Every structure is written in C-alpha cells, then in structure tokens.
Amino acid sequence: MNKIVIFGVGLIGGSFARALKQAGAVRSIVGMDRSPASLQRALELGIIDEIGGDLAVALQDADLVLLAAPVAQTANILAALLPHLGPRTVVTDAGSTKGDVAAAARAVLGDKLGRFVPGHPIAGRETNGPEAAIPHLYQGKKVVLTPLAENAEADVELVAAAWRACGAVIHRLSPEEHDKVFAAVSHLPHLLAYALVDDIAHKPHADLLFQYAASGFRDFTRIAGSSPEMWRDISLANQAALLTELDAYLAQLTTLRAQLAAGNGAALEAVYGNAQQARQRWIATIEAAEAPPAQDKAE
Amino acid sequence: MNKIVIFGVGLIGGSFARALKQAGAVRSIVGMDRSPASLQRALELGIIDEIGGDLAVALQDADLVLLAAPVAQTANILAALLPHLGPRTVVTDAGSTKGDVAAAARAVLGDKLGRFVPGHPIAGRETNGPEAAIPHLYQGKKVVLTPLAENAEADVELVAAAWRACGAVIHRLSPEEHDKVFAAVSHLPHLLAYALVDDIAHKPHADLLFQYAASGFRDFTRIAGSSPEMWRDISLANQAALLTELDAYLAQLTTLRAQLAAGNGAALEAVYGNAQQARQRWIATIEAAEAPPAQDKAE
Numbered sequence: 001m002n003k004i005v006i007f008g009v010g011l012i013g014g015s016f017a018r019a020l021k022q023a024g025a026v027r028s029i030v031g032m033d034r035s036p037a038s039l040q041r042a043l044e045l046g047i048i049d050e051i052g053g054d055l056a057v058a059l060q061d062a063d064l065v066l067l068a069a070p071v072a073q074t075a076n077i078l079a080a081l082l083p084h085l086g087p088r089t090v091v092t093d094a095g096s097t098k099g100d101v102a103a104a105a106r107a108v109l110g111d112k113l114g115r116f117v118p119g120h121p122i123a124g125r126e127t128n129g130p131e132a133a134i135p136h137l138y139q140g141k142k143v144v145l146t147p148l149a150e151n152a153e154a155d156v157e158l159v160a161a162a163w164r165a166c167g168a169v170i171h172r173l174s175p176e177e178h179d180k181v182f183a184a185v186s187h188l189p190h191l192l193a194y195a196l197v198d199d200i201a202h203k204p205h206a207d208l209l210f211q212y213a214a215s216g217f218r219d220f221t222r223i224a225g226s227s228p229e230m231w232r233d234i235s236l237a238n239q240a241a242l243l244t245e246l247d248a249y250l251a252q253l254t255t256l257r258a259q260l261a262a263g264n265g266a267a268l269e270a271v272y273g274n275a276q277q278a279r280q281r282w283i284a285t286i287e288a289a290e291a292p293p294a295q296d297k298a299e
Numbered sequence: 300m301n302k303i304v305i306f307g308v309g310l311i312g313g314s315f316a317r318a319l320k321q322a323g324a325v326r327s328i329v330g331m332d333r334s335p336a337s338l339q340r341a342l343e344l345g346i347i348d349e350i351g352g353d354l355a356v357a358l359q360d361a362d363l364v365l366l367a368a369p370v371a372q373t374a375n376i377l378a379a380l381l382p383h384l385g386p387r388t389v390v391t392d393a394g395s396t397k398g399d400v401a402a403a404a405r406a407v408l409g410d411k412l413g414r415f416v417p418g419h420p421i422a423g424r425e426t427n428g429p430e431a432a433i434p435h436l437y438q439g440k441k442v443v444l445t446p447l448a449e450n451a452e453a454d455v456e457l458v459a460a461a462w463r464a465c466g467a468v469i470h471r472l473s474p475e476e477h478d479k480v481f482a483a484v485s486h487l488p489h490l491l492a493y494a495l496v497d498d499i500a501h502k503p504h505a506d507l508l509f510q511y512a513a514s515g516f517r518d519f520t521r522i523a524g525s526s527p528e529m530w531r532d533i534s535l536a537n538q539a540a541l542l543t544e545l546d547a548y549l550a551q552l553t554t555l556r557a558q559l560a561a562g563n564g565a566a567l568e569a570v571y572g573n574a575q576q577a578r579q580r581w582i583a584t585i586e587a588a589e590a591p592p593a594q595d596k597a598e
Contacts, residue, residue, distance in 0.1 A: 246559070
C-alpha cells in the first residue's frame with residue numbers, strides 16, 4: 001500500500017504500523033492522535049512517517065485508515081473523516097466491541113457505510129503508548145473482522161491483507177457473534193477480576209489480606225491492572241451480552257455455593273476436574289495454533 | 300540439624316529438602332511417600348539420602364519431621380508417627396489450611412500435641428513430583444506458622460530456623476486468622492477460576508468461545524489448572540471461611556450487575572479504578588518485599 005492513516009499511535013496502532021513497515025507492506029504512514037506528545041514520540045521512534053494535520057490532506061489518496069483510539073471516540077472520528085473520504089479509501093478499526101462500532105458507523109457514514117470494515121485484533125499487553133508498540137504484537141494472533149452487509153468483498157480483503165502482513169490470522173464473525181463471544185471470554189473475566197480486588201480492598205483487614213496474596217492471586221487479577229476507562233466503555237458498549245454472561249456465572253456460583261455448604265466434595269471435585277481438563281485441552285490447542293517464532297514467546 | 304524426615308517428596312517437600320541441603324543446614328534426610336516410584340526418583344535426584352521403611356527406625360533421633368502430603372492425610376500420618384515420636388523430635392506440616400490440621404493434631408496427638416507446629420509455606424508452582432523440586436522455591440517467600448498454645452517457643456523456633464535456612468521469611472498467625480486470610484486471597488480465587496472455566500465448557504458453543512480466549516483468560520484461569528482433589532480438600536477443610544468470602548463476593552457481583560444494568564458508567568469506573576489502584580499498590584509492595592536474587596525471577 002502507498003499510504004495508511006492511523007488514528008491512535010499507541011500500542012495497537014503503533015504495533016500495526018511497525019509490523020507493516022517491517023513487512024515492507026506500506027510506503028508511508030500518517031499518524032493522528034489526541035496527544036501531540038504521543039505523535040511526536042511516534043515520529044521520533046519511526047513508527048509514523050508524518051504527523052497528520054489537516055484531515056483533507058492527511059486522507060488524500062489514503063489506501064487504508066485504522067481507528068485505534070478508544071471505542072467511545074469512533075463516531076466522532078468517523079464524522080470528521082466523512083467529508084474527506086476519497087473513493088478508494090477503506091476504513092477499519094481495532095475496537096474491543098463491534099456491535100456499538102457498527103451502529104456508530106451506520107449512524108454516521110450514510111452512503112459511505114460500505115467503506116467501513118469493523119475489526120478487532122486479539123492481542124494486547126498491559127503497556128500503553130508509542131513506546132509499547134512492537135512489530136510482532138500480532139504475530140500468530142487472531143484478528144476478527146466483522147464485515148457489514150454493505151462491505152464490498154475487495155474492501156474486506158484489503159483490510160485482511162494488511163493484518164496478514166502483520167502476521168495475524170483472519171477470522172470472521174458477525175458483530176453480534178463477536179460481542180457474545182468476547183463477553184464470555186474477555187469482558188466477564190475483567191469484571192470478575194476488578195470485582196475481587198475491589199471487594200478485598202474494601203475489607204477492614206485489606207492490608208493483612210494483600211500481605212498474603214501470592215502468585216495465584218497475581219495471575220488471577222492481572223487483568224484488573226487494565227485501564228478502568230477503557231473497560232467501563234467496553235462494559236457499557238457490550239452491556240446486554242455481558243449481563244447474560246454475568247447472570248450465567250452468578251447461577252453457576254450459586255450452585256457451587258450450595259454444594260460447598262452441603263459439604264458435597266464429589267460435586268465440587270466434578271466442577272474443578274471438568275474445569276481443569278477443559279483448560280488443559282484449550283491450552284494444548286492454543287499453544288499448537290499460536291506456535292510462534294522464538295522472539296514472540298514473551299507474551 | 301542432624302536428621303529430617305519428610306513425608307511427601309514432591310514439589311513442596313522436595314524443595315524443602317533441596318534448600319536445606321544447599322544451605323548445609325542438615326546432615327541426613329529420610330523420605331517417606333505413598334509412591335515408591337517418587338521415593339526412588341527422589342533418591343536418584345539426591346533430594347533424600349535414604350528411603351524410610353520402618354517408622355521406628357526412620358524417626359529415631361530425628362530433629363524435625365515435615366508433613367508435605369495432601370492435607371486430608373494429616374491425621375493418619377500423625378497417628379502413625381505417634382508411637383515412635385522420640386523426646387526431641389518436632390513435627391510440622393506444609394498444608395494450605397491450618398484450622399483442620401490443628402484440629403487433627405489435637406484429636407490424635409494427646410500429650411504430645413505441643414510437639415506439632417502447624418505451618419504453611421506460601422509458595423508453589425503448577426508442577427508436581429520430585430522432578431519439580433528446586434532449591435530456591437522458598438527464597439524470599441513467606442512461611443506462615445500458626446503455633447498452638449501448647450507449643451514450646453524453642454520448638455516453634457526450630458521450625459522457623461529450618462524455613463529461614465530455605466530463604467523464607469517467617470510470619471505468625473493463629474490457625475483461624477490464617478484460614479480467613481487464605482479463604483479470601485487464595486481459596487476463593489481458585490473456586491472462581493474453576494467456576495468460570497466449567498461454566499464456559501458447558502455452553503453449547505464452548506468450542507467457539509475457547510477459540511477466541513486469549514492471554515487475559517489464560518492468566519485469569521491459570522489456577523484452574525491446579526489439582527481438583529487438592530482443591531476439593533481445601534474447600535471442604537476451610538468451608539466456613541470460604542463461604543463467608545464467597546457470599547461477600549456474590550454481594551459485590553450483585554451490586555455490580557445492578558450498576559451495569561442501569562448503565563451507571565461512573566459506578567463501574569469507580570469499582571474498576573479502585574481495583575486497579577489497589578492492585579498497583581499491592582504489586583509495588585510485594586515486588587519490593589520479594590526482590591529476589593536473579594535466579595529466582597522465573598516465578
């Protein structure tokens with residue numbers, strides 16, 4: 001590609017830029033960001049070639065635009081892009097929820113709706129900003145595209161090809177399927193981890209408790225180190241699916257509570273054992289599928 | 300010390316043996332285990348000097364006995380030891396619950412109760428068996444002793460000195476305090492992780508869900524890879540405290556559910572933000588406290 005414009009030059013957008021450059025898949029990258037300091041740093045680090053100023057200029061003849069800003073900004077950014085969107089420019093995003101993003105696009109883009117291909121790279125770290133951007137973040141990872149009925153297949157393929165150049169594996173789901181899946185395996189665990197740490201932090205003997213928390217607690221709560229604002233937005237954006245998953249989990253916990261109260265060791269062991277085996281199968285599958293180059297094992 | 304007898308030559312007992320040997324703190328270690336293969340392997344690996352046969356011989360002139368077998372075996376092992384317990388031998392254990400262990404000792408040991416000093420090393424890995432034993436497992440880690448009123452201070456100190464020789468830092472709690480603390484920071488998280496994986500594994504679209512589970516899910520559920528039998532026993536042994544913590548957590552989740560259903564973003568962000576900050580403070584404290592030698596960073 002000749003020219004890519006990236007809104008948000010932090011971990012996600014910056015790593016996309018670095019990966020495409022390393023693959024020799026793009027000639028020029030223009031960065032846009034709310035933070036002038038981030039833009040300056042991204043330029044210094046060679047993540048972007050140019051800091052975007054005037055939108056008309058930045059978007060002129062762009063092949064692809066990636067929105068890698070917080071999801072709640074999607075509608076505003078799309079509205080700003082709209083008047084300057086040339087006939088060959090495809091727009092995609094990297095948001096963790098897709099139903100709300102698709103709805104925002106539908107509300108804003110009018111007859112240019114088909115030019116927006118929603119997407120979600122399943123990769124991340126606990127670090128942020130241009131310094132955190134690394135070229136192999138997406139190596140062996142999944143990118144879920146959730147195409148709209150209005151998308152031309154060639155435009156979906158352009159987005160898919162860019163992610164493939166980053167080393168990612170493309171999956172397709174509908175926005176609704178996507179949001180249901182990630183409510184279960186990502187959004188609910190975040191809520192549960194935040195809830196546990198907050199619960200403990202509010203107990204009168206919190207200091208004593210934290211003093212004895214060890215590596216199991218550290219791993220279980222690692223995702224509670226994530227950005228509260230980002231996860232507030234995700235929780236609200238995916239409210240219905242998250243409520244469904246939370247209710248299922250509450251029912252599961254209520255059953256387990258009754259089994260524990262009854263001293264039903266066989267029932268507890270059945271749940272624990274089924275979980276252990278399911279997790280072992282999952283780990284074996286995912287490790288085989290992701291089998292990364294040696295430098296990617298750090299994740 | 301001249302002679303130590305270890306019941307259970309796996310990760311916990313074997314690492315205790317290796318650490319004491321590396322520190323030059325013991326002359327001879329006798330191993331006992333239900334598994335003849337584990338004993339043979341521990342002998343080959345130099346973890347123990349001798350496989351114990353006759354209990355009277357094994358215990359003769361022993362300075363210290365460590366029980367590192369599953370907690371449910373405590374009463375049986377103590378009953379077997381009792382007739383052969385010489386006047387200078389101190390007994391301790393490494394179980395994850397202490398109220399039940401103290402009760403078992405009280406039920407079995409009669410006027411030798413004072414010779415049993417309950418303990419719990421806060422260290423572990425997901426690996427098991429003699430091969431998993433490493434000399435630095437306890438380096439910089441806490442060992443909680445929960446002395447009984449019947450213990451002589453010199454006997455508590457003998458146990459503490461052995462763990463200190465392994466590099467551990469000694470803490471003291473009552474058995475009841477211990478069990479309340481670990482119900483909150485260890486036993487409940489295990490139950491929650493098992494419950495989530497089991498919940499997902501039972502959904503009709505489980506394969507689809509596991510396909511998109513990523514690194515956050517992996518960390519959150521890591522403790523669901525632990526032994527179901529061991530955690531069944533711990534759950535039952537610490538039933539009352541675990542129920543108290545589970546009920547508090549269910550109340551917290553019910554509140555969060557109402558806030559999510561009401562679209563109360565400020566309330567969600569307050570919980571998430573408080574959790575994130577509490578966790579950051581905790582991580583900073585624990586990293587400073589544990590600051591390990593370079594070779595111990597693998598945990």
